[in-house]
Amino acid sequence: MPGFTFFQRLSKAPTNPRSAPAAREFDVAELYEGPLDLGDRADAAARPLDEKLRQAYFWIVNHAIISPHYDIEYNDGPAPNFSIGDSRRTLSLPSAQSYSSYVLLPLLTFATRRKCLFVGGPGRGKTASAILMGVLAGYPLREVKRAMQHGHPQMTVADLLGNPLPADLVQAQSMEQIRIAWRSWLSMRVKIIDEYNRIPTRTQSALLTVMGDNYAEVLNQVYECPESAWYLTANDDQGGGTYQVIEALRDRVDVIVQALAFNPRFLDELLLRIESRMRPEELVPPEIVFSAEEIDAMGEAIVGLDVPSPVRRRLEFFASQFELMETAGAQFEYMTKDTVRLSGQEWSRAVSADNGRDRLKDLGCQTRNGLSVRNLMTLLVYAKALAYFRGNGAVELEDLRQVLPFVLHDKLQPDLDAPFFALPEHAAYRSDGLSWLRHLFDLSCAEYDRLDLDRDDPVGALSAEFARGLDGLAEREARQRLSRIEHLIEQRASGRKLYGPLYDDLLKLKYLHQRYTNYLQWLRAQ
Secondary structure (H helix, E strand, C coil), rough: HHHHHHHHCCCCCCCHHHHHHCCCCCCHHHHHHCCCCHHHHHHHCCCCCHHHHHHHHHHHHHCCCCCCCCCCCCCCCCCCEEEECCCCCCEEECCCCEEEEHHHHHHHHHHCCCEEEEEEECCCCCCHHHHHHHCCCCCHHHHHHHHCCCCCCCCCCHHHHHCCCHHHHHHHCHHHHHCEECCHHCCCCCEECCCCCCCHHHHHHHHHHHHHHCCCEECCCEEEECCCEEEECCCCCCCCCCCCCCCCHHHHCCCECCCCCCCCHHHHHHHHHHHHHCCCCHHCCHHHCCCHHHHHHHHHHHHHCCCCHHHHHHHHHHHHHCCCCCCCCCCCCCCCCHHHHHHHHCHHHHHHHHCCCCCCCCHHHEECCCCCHHHHHHHHHHHHHHHCCCCCCEHHHHHHHHHHHHHHHHCCCCCCCCHHHHCHHHHHHHHHHHHHHHHHHHHHHHHHHHHCCCCCCCCHHHHHHCCCCCCCHHHHHHHHHHHHHHHHHHHCCCCCCHHHHHHHHHHHHHHHHHHHHHHHHHHHHC
């Protein structure tokens, strides 16, 4: 059938010229060649897993999910830019291979076994995208659909997890003797929760345990779940719905992907699907289906990728911008936005008291919170996954920049009353959170460059000196290091306004001072 031929097309060419062993040019037209023959299938089995992951991406983006929005942009040299409309928004044409976030981020979630939330209006393909991920994991389509959990207002913990066996309820002499008929979806490596914001609050708590700790519990009976990729859907990302999503459950979501509007210029592809009576999820080529062992191997390879020190330093500098609130605490360590949140103090009152800094210049004034440990770990994982997907051996700064908005969306909360958002040229950032986060990172990197921190970072030098260890360090040298720390603190604090990066530097210096102080006490005790 012609429809079958179209949907089964798979690229014969390497999808990434840099990672291809043969020295040949990549032709986009080859993505549209016919299906692989038997010889091609044998070759596919020997392909590296990153190449297989890219093959899956291009098959999905070209034949399964109609997503022409290439919003993850890479450039290799100059790229044409056009100013469009009264707002003079920039339309850029990337000069290197770029990607659709709506397809790529769920695929990276699949490779890293994390948790992805699809948001968007009804009929945008959120559930279909999640189902595709289940098929890529090797499950039959019928099993994926039956295992998908549909949120509804009457869903109970038993509906979600399983029921005790009736005979055991009658005959058991203790709770331990009651067996549970666990739901089959708990054992799957891809878990799908459709419309998770329609689940009652009590059932959400049970779901949180499965998502956060990989086990289910009913009547003191525990079922250990395998490490899985999670896909949740909702019509918005504000946590609303039939039930408000509990904060802890929202925090477990690693990345949020927005389903963008359908472009009617691709209506002919919808017509083809109707006339051929074919659904892409029914025709996933076996060459891009991953075994459990391959998924495990991909996860290990991704974690093993290097994050170079210059990239880490820029992330450190960015993360340090947001937590400081100078008037929040009397003790230096408690001068944070989290102190305000825990105290229950009204946010506007806390902000009005914090008037010592340039609120337009200070990036921290744009947010109501800072970044958690979980946020930073997730950001590093997805940056590694994107570098792996692109066939690189280490994370580049642009990898970090591209995944950051999707990871921190709903995590780094904007303060829409901040002076930054009052400027007419920034009005779009009030609704476009993804662009705001990327702009925020760009501003942070520009300030990092202005301070020349790659070459002039005395706190970093002291940290590297300490990291080499204290074994055999003489008392005289330890005292000299203490003196340098105190001198640097005095120098940094002299006549300066307190901003987030300086606050974190001072805390790091205090930490180093305390470690050397303890070391000197240990030396005297010998």
